[in-house]
Amino acid sequence: MLDVKPNIVLKYFPNLSDKQIAQFSQLFDLYSFWNAQINVISRKDIEELYERHVLHSLGIAKVCNFKAGESVLDVGTGGGFPGIPLAILFPETDFYLVDSIGKKIKVVKEVASALGLENLRGDHLRAEQIKEKFNFVVSRAVTRLGEFYPWIQGKFKKDSLNAIPNGILYLKGGDLAEEIKESKLKAELYPLSAYFEEDFFETKYVVYVPQ
Numbered sequence: 001m002l003d004v005k006p007n008i009v010l011k012y013f014p015n016l017s018d019k020q021i022a023q024f025s026q027l028f029d030l031y032s033f034w035n036a037q038i039n040v041i042s043r044k045d046i047e048e049l050y051e052r053h054v055l056h057s058l059g060i061a062k063v064c065n066f067k068a069g070e071s072v073l074d075v076g077t078g079g080g081f082p083g084i085p086l087a088i089l090f091p092e093t094d095f096y097l098v099d100s101i102g103k104k105i106k107v108v109k110e111v112a113s114a115l116g117l118e119n120l121r122g123d124h125l126r127a128e129q130i131k132e133k134f135n136f137v138v139s140r141a142v143t144r145l146g147e148f149y150p151w152i153q154g155k156f157k158k159d160s161l162n163a164i165p166n167g168i169l170y171l172k173g174g175d176l177a178e179e180i181k182e183s184k185l186k187a188e189l190y191p192l193s194a195y196f197e198e199d200f201f202e203t204k205y206v207v208y209v210p211q
């Protein structure tokens with residue numbers, strides 16, 4: 001029986017399989033349990049988990065449709081955002097979630113294991129330590145682009161399976177025009193309001209930086 005809570009996810013992603021619906025439904029109990037022990041999202045946000053965290057993370061999927069065999073690094077994932085909702089949505093894509101705080105990665109691993117997400121790895125690491133290369137880097141609310149970019153520069157595969165070139169997809173707020181100028185990066189802005197009727201989100205853009 002479908003929990004009513006993920007209905008907002010189904011509204012915008014109507015082609016989910018039964019398995020994906022079950023996985024999204026499980027998130028509420030899993031994060032309620034783990035967040036009570038290790039704070040990964042603000043406690044009051046649990047009631048709005050699907051709007052403010054799950055659907056927000058899936059905003060990246062409206063900009064980029066990850067393909068089977070592609071690899072995605074989530075830098076500063078905290079308790080798994082945006083990586084866990086994206087890994088549910090794209091089961092054929094490999095996700096690697098890292099955070100510099102070990103207890104947050106413990107939550108990621110526990111949630112991924114309970115969901116049976118075989119396409120997801122998590123490690124307690126700083127982004128700067130990673131040697132692998134990826135098709136895409138995703139992130140949400142970690143730091144300014146100008147500070148973020150050197151951490152992941154050079155970590156992109158050259159070949160692309162996707163309609164859009166490999167690159168960064170960053171859920172970001174703040175004064176983006178100023179931030180992009182300061183970073184000297186060539187970035188495109190995708191407003192979430194173009195994809196979702198409601199305005200649930202604290203940060204309202206996906207910043208895409210092709211590599």
Ligand SMILES: C[S@@+](CC[C@H](N)C(=O)[O-])C[C@H]1O[C@@H](n2cnc3c(N)ncnc32)[C@H](O)[C@@H]1O
Pocket residue numbers: 040041075076077078079080081082098099100101104125126127128139140141142151
């Ligand atoms: C504000 S939290 C956002 C967490 C998650 N992305 C979300 O939106 O819920 C920022 C996270 O970035 C992590 N972080 C900061 N610098 C990092 C780095 N260099 N490498 C990996 N993680 C980092 C922090 O430990 C923290 O968990």
